[in-house]
Amino acid sequence: MNFKTLFQNDDRAVSPVIGVILMVAITVILAAVIGTFVLGLGDSLGGSATAGVTVDGDNTTDVTVTLTNLGTAESVKIVYAANGTSVSGNLGAGETLPMNRTGASVTLSNSSGLGGQNYNIVAAGPNGEQSVLRSFRVASS
Numbered sequence: 201m202n203f204k205t206l207f208q209n210d211d212r213a214v215s216p217v218i219g220v221i222l223m224v225a226i227t228v229i230l231a232a233v234i235g236t237f238v239l240g241l242g243d244s245l246g247g248s249a250t251a252g253v254t255v256d257g258d259n260t261t262d263v264t265v266t267l268t269n270l271g272t273a274e275s276v277k278i279v280y281a282a283n284g285t286s287v288s289g290n291l292g293a294g295e296t297l298p299m300n301r302t303g304a305s306v307t308l309s310n311s312s313g314l315g316g317q318n319y320n321i322v323a324a325g326p327n328g329e330q331s332v333l334r335s336f337r338v339a340s341s
Contacts, residue, residue, distance in 0.1 A: 249273040249325030251333060258336045261310035265321060265336075267299040273323035273331075275300040278308070281318035281335060298324065308338050316340030 252269030253276060267276050275298035278287045287297060287308065295306045308314045321333045 248331040249323040249329050250331065251276050251323040253321050253333055255334060255336045259339055261315060261339050262307060263336055263338050264305055264307045266305040267302055270302055272325055274326050275324050277322050277324065279320050279322055281320050310338060310340055314338050
């Protein structure tokens with residue numbers, strides 16, 4: 201038995217063909233990835249605005265919203281859930297909307313005419329994107 205000829209067959213061309221196919225596939229994939237970055241197609245992928253808020257007293261007559269983390273948002277506002285318009289006026293002394301610093305808080309109360317409504321807390325990002333962070337209700341009594 202000759203060990204040199206034992207494992208040699210006429211199928212030796214299979215390995216080079218598979219190698220060429222793999223190299224072509226890798227080249228095509230690399231060209232696609234590099235082309236995506238060079239043409240800037242990856243830049244259009246954006247995320248939604250995020251922020252951290254706490255809501256104390258949900259569904260009571262006095263609800264306090266506190267901005268705990270600005271995240272990727274530039275500001276956080278409170279809007280009426282029914283029509284999406286921003287809440288303004290009738291806020292406590294020193295309270296302003298939109299909130300744009302950590303620790304800022306706003307209290308919405310029934311006594312200031314804001315009771316009996318549902319509200320959304322919305323984060324606004326630097327490119328105009330908006331995300332609803334949370335919903336809450338101020339009870340009327």
